[in-house]
Amino acid sequence: MVEQEIYLNNMFHALADSTRRDILARVGRMEQSIGDLARAYSMSFAAIAKHIDVLVRAQLVRKQRRGKYQVVSLNPEAVGAAQEHLERYAMNWNQRFDQLEHILTSYHKPAL
Amino acid sequence: MVEQEIYLNNMFHALADSTRRDILARVGRMEQSIGDLARAYSMSFAAIAKHIDVLVRAQLVRKQRRGKYQVVSLNPEAVGAAQEHLERYAMNWNQRFDQLEHILTSYHKPAL
């Protein structure tokens, strides 16, 4: 599988969970330690740590050790890249939207 | 869980697979029957049918029976909605980008 595909798989998979999207929003507002984040959810520390690892694998956040703490912060470069991918998807869809609407609202002849 | 969250979970999960993204691109170009799609991949008919069901659940495509065939087409409304969600994410990220970059490039004092 192409690297790009793995990247997109990881990114979309990371986004496909409410808790992880919430963590993303939280660290977007302010960087926080894993413990800070864990305290915000009714889930074990280990569970939250795993969610964070999924976000790290997707390159959406970074972990940086700062003394005793591991601080989680949004990864600006990756977030920018993610946006581009999402927009590229959106763009392709836009390009095809008119043509699609045309097909869909006119008589449907089998695509065979 | 809020309906909106389930919707986003389903949508991102559907996008988190290369085969499904490819199917999406294909039906974006031209609506096709399940059989047409299945023939395009080195995977069983049933496997592709399942992938399509995931896309249907995410409301990214529609299935419409047309005689013997079940025709799969991009769902324009949902694609529009999906775009909005993605853009909303992107927008939030953009809003915070400057502020984040500021935080990240300046001295990191613990968020505690």
Place this chain on the structure above:
DNA sequence: GTATCATTCAACTAAATGGTTGAACAAGAA
């Protein structure tokens, strides 16, 4: 040093995912 707090790691479970096969059903063609 020891104690304490934050994190990581390993082992385990339950459920979901992605795939298979084969049987049953639906619809058009002969």
Place this chain on the structure above:
DNA sequence: TTCTTGTTCAACCATTTAGTTGAATGATAC
């Protein structure tokens, strides 16, 4: 009606996921 093609459904399997607990490791404070 029978035949053929397209789709659905059910059962099954292997892997991954999302969660748990508890032990081990890191880093600071005393």
